[in-house]
Amino acid sequence: MRPRRSLILDTTLRLVFDAALVLSVYLLFAGHNQPGGGFVGGLVAGGALGLRYLAGGLDEVRATLPGRPWHYLSAGLLVAVGMALRSLVGGGAPLDQTAYTGDLLVIGTAKLTTATIFDVGVYLIVVGLVLLIFEGLGEHPSESPVPEEHGS
Amino acid sequence: MNLLLAGPVVLPLLGAALCIGAGRSRNAQRVIAVLTLTAVAVLSAVLLLRVDDEGTVAVQVGGWEAPVGITLVADRLAAIMLVLAVLMLLAVLVYAIGQPGAEEDHVGFHPVYLVLAAGVALAFLTGDLFNLFVAFEVLLMASYVLLTLGGRADQVRSGMTYVVISLLASALFLAALAFVYAATGTLNLADLSEKVAALPTGVRTGLALLLIVVFGIKSAIFPLFFWLPDSYPTAPSPVTAVFAGLLTKVGVYALLRSQTLLFPPDTRPGTLLLVVAALTMVVGVLGAVTQDDIKRILSFHIVSQIGYMVMGLGLFTVAGLAGAVIYIIHHIVVKTTLFLVAGLVEQRTGTGKLAELTGLRRLEPVLAVLFLLPALSLAGIPPFSGFVAKLALVEAGMGAEAYVVVAVSLAVSLLTLFSMSKIWSNTFWGPGPGTDSGRTLTAPRRALMVGSTGGLVALSLAIAVAAGPLYALSERAAADLMDTRGYVEEVLGR
Numbered sequence: 146m147r148p149r150r151s152l153i154l155d156t157t158l159r160l161v162f163d164a165a166l167v168l169s170v171y172l173l174f175a176g177h178n179q180p181g182g183g184f185v186g187g188l189v190a191g192g193a194l195g196l197r198y199l200a201g202g203l204d205e206v207r208a209t210l211p212g213r214p215w216h217y218l219s220a221g222l223l224v225a226v227g228m229a230l231r232s233l234v235g236g237g238a239p240l241d242q243t244a245y246t247g248d249l250l251v252i253g254t255a256k257l258t259t260a261t262i263f264d265v266g267v268y269l270i271v272v273g274l275v276l277l278i279f280e281g282l283g284e285h286p287s288e289s290p291v292p293e294e295h296g297s
Numbered sequence: 298m299n300l301l302l303a304g305p306v307v308l309p310l311l312g313a314a315l316c317i318g319a320g321r322s323r324n325a326q327r328v329i330a331v332l333t334l335t336a337v338a339v340l341s342a343v344l345l346l347r348v349d350d351e352g353t354v355a356v357q358v359g360g361w362e363a364p365v366g367i368t369l370v371a372d373r374l375a376a377i378m379l380v381l382a383v384l385m386l387l388a389v390l391v392y393a394i395g396q397p398g399a400e401e402d403h404v405g406f407h408p409v410y411l412v413l414a415a416g417v418a419l420a421f422l423t424g425d426l427f428n429l430f431v432a433f434e435v436l437l438m439a440s441y442v443l444l445t446l447g448g449r450a451d452q453v454r455s456g457m458t459y460v461v462i463s464l465l466a467s468a469l470f471l472a473a474l475a476f477v478y479a480a481t482g483t484l485n486l487a488d489l490s491e492k493v494a495a496l497p498t499g500v501r502t503g504l505a506l507l508l509i510v511v512f513g514i515k516s517a518i519f520p521l522f523f524w525l526p527d528s529y530p531t532a533p534s535p536v537t538a539v540f541a542g543l544l545t546k547v548g549v550y551a552l553l554r555s556q557t558l559l560f561p562p563d564t565r566p567g568t569l570l571l572v573v574a575a576l577t578m579v580v581g582v583l584g585a586v587t588q589d590d591i592k593r594i595l596s597f598h599i600v601s602q603i604g605y606m607v608m609g610l611g612l613f614t615v616a617g618l619a620g621a622v623i624y625i626i627h628h629i630v631v632k633t634t635l636f637l638v639a640g641l642v643e644q645r646t647g648t649g650k651l652a653e654l655t656g657l658r659r660l661e662p663v664l665a666v667l668f669l670l671p672a673l674s675l676a677g678i679p680p681f682s683g684f685v686a687k688l689a690l691v692e693a694g695m696g697a698e699a700y701v702v703v704a705v706s707l708a709v710s711l712l713t714l715f716s717m718s719k720i721w722s723n724t725f726w727g728p729g730p731g732t733d734s735g736r737t738l739t740a741p742r743r744a745l746m747v748g749s750t751g752g753l754v755a756l757s758l759a760i761a762v763a764a765g766p767l768y769a770l771s772e773r774a775a776a777d778l779m780d781t782r783g784y785v786e787e788v789l790g791r
Contacts, residue, residue: 222314
């Protein structure tokens with residue numbers, strides 16, 4: 146049964162959702178030298194998805210992102226493990242990192258380390274896990290659009 | 298070298314990622330999982346040969362030198378454990394593919410199983426106490442899922458016991474880590490080995506005891522074993538087999554590693570461990586005698602046999618540790634096999650209760666033999682692998698003049714023989730045409746299940762045949778444990 150939608154929540158969501166995703170990506174890349182990282186970024190993205198869930202239930206979460214939860218899990222794990230294998234194949238220590246510096250015309254100079262790519266994997270895994278939790282436990286949303294206070 | 302050490306951890310995770318990606322295509326998952334574990338088996342066998350040849354090897358993860366970074370390190374003991382663990386995981390995986398049930402019905406079986414493999418491999422290879430905690434968590438997370446595959450009420454109930462106990466042990470482990478770090482400022486095992494020696498005796502003893510309790514819960518020694526016979530039997534047979542063969546032995550490995558590497562000879566709690574070992578043997582075997590279900594009897598015997606391994610450790614001599622190592626080699630193979638046969642019996646008859654079973658030898662003569670050989674081996678009847686292992690322990694015990702524990706271990710062997718013959722005569726002997734649920738397997742399934750079980754029986758016979766070289770290997774592994782200089786120097790790069 147579809148819950149009744151709340152106008153206030155829907156409007157707020159429209160403002161907050163994209164901002165939260167941008168913040169999560171910022172945290173992901175900031176994590177190399179500052180507080181943040183793939184795990185935290187993934188959690189913020191998961192929080193944004195949680196808002197979607199509160200507003201529209203499981204269907205809305207499914208409609209938000211392309212693909213199914215396990216695609217994210219698999220891709221994330223592949224990226225992370227791939228970074229470990231990359232250094233092994235080169236004969237280095239596992240998870241050894243390399244930094245690439247590139248000139249991105251307008252934006253300026255950017256430095257990308259393989260540790261950041263590893264973090265992208267972690268980010269994807271966390272997002273996949275959050276999606277999977279909604280998939281597994283979120284199938285019968287309560288009748289009210291917002292769960293009671295004690296439920297949060 | 299880097300690939301040899303990191304491969305057993307990284308490859309199963311890669312396999313898990315591919316298995317998740319393969320999604321609902323069970324055949325693709327099977328191919329990926331079997332290939333992954335085969336590759337890991339090859340890697341770990343090469344690693345064992347290399348380590349036995351050249352001594353301990355170490356790799357610094359991320360290129361950060363120890364003690365700052367995480368070290369992966371393999372000495373002979375770790376390599377032996379790794380080879381055995383991967384062989385068991387592979388054999389049980391083949392068995393699980395054959396068996397209708399857990400593997401077929403659950404899309405998550407293969408990924409979770411491979412994560413379990415990664416966790417077990419990491420536990421053996423890590424050279425860092427905190428990383429050991431992580432490895433335990435990885436394999437425990439996977440084991441929670443595997444234990445409750447199927448989601449029956451009794452599985453969830455005993456799964457709860459398992460989860461609560463494991464979480465408690467993890468919390469204690471974390472507290473122990475905090476104490477160790479507060480006292481020494483490092484968690485690298487090799488570095489600790491030097492710094493713990495400088496601590497006051499009281500602190501050292503406290504840390505040693507705390508770690509014994511933590512790993513004691515994980516390896517199910519007296520009096521911390523109560524969760525095991527309750528939680529293992531309800532899981533799907535292949536899962537029980539791999540848990541019985543491997544998980545408690547990871548705990549025993551951690552006990553061996555921490556007690557020999559971290560603490561100098563004067564804080565080694567030898568007498569305490571011997572008392573605990575004797576009690577573990579006796580209580581485990583007495584528990585088994587009172588049970589009437591095959592898997593529950595076998596589960597209690599796991600506890601009893603952990604006692605033998607702890608006895609080898611408690612002697613703190615090269616001979617004692619060598620006995621413990623060869624006992625672990627024997628036990629992992631035999632115990633896994635027995636649970637696999639128990640699974641085959643349940644598959645055929647629909648029950649594991651001794652009271653309801655009879656005369657199965659007429660229907661399944663092959664199973665009768667496949668059960669009898671490892672059962673006799675478990676009881677320590679010559680010429681099987683159990684005899685070799687127990688002989689090594691008894692000789693070590695006599696050498697160290699620990700007569701009481703030797704006497705206990707021999708008496709417990711008799712009781713083990715009693716309960717093995719109870720299972721065998723009840724299930725396979727007896728009057729009647731044999732218990733039959735009418736659930737026969739298709740030929741390919743049967744070939745996979747009986748084939749993998751038979752392979753393990755052959756492996757346990759091979760252990761008995763190759764007892765000489767294997768004991769020599771165990772002795773070299775034990776010598777490594779008693780003399781930690783090689784390990785420390787390799788890790789700290791001196």
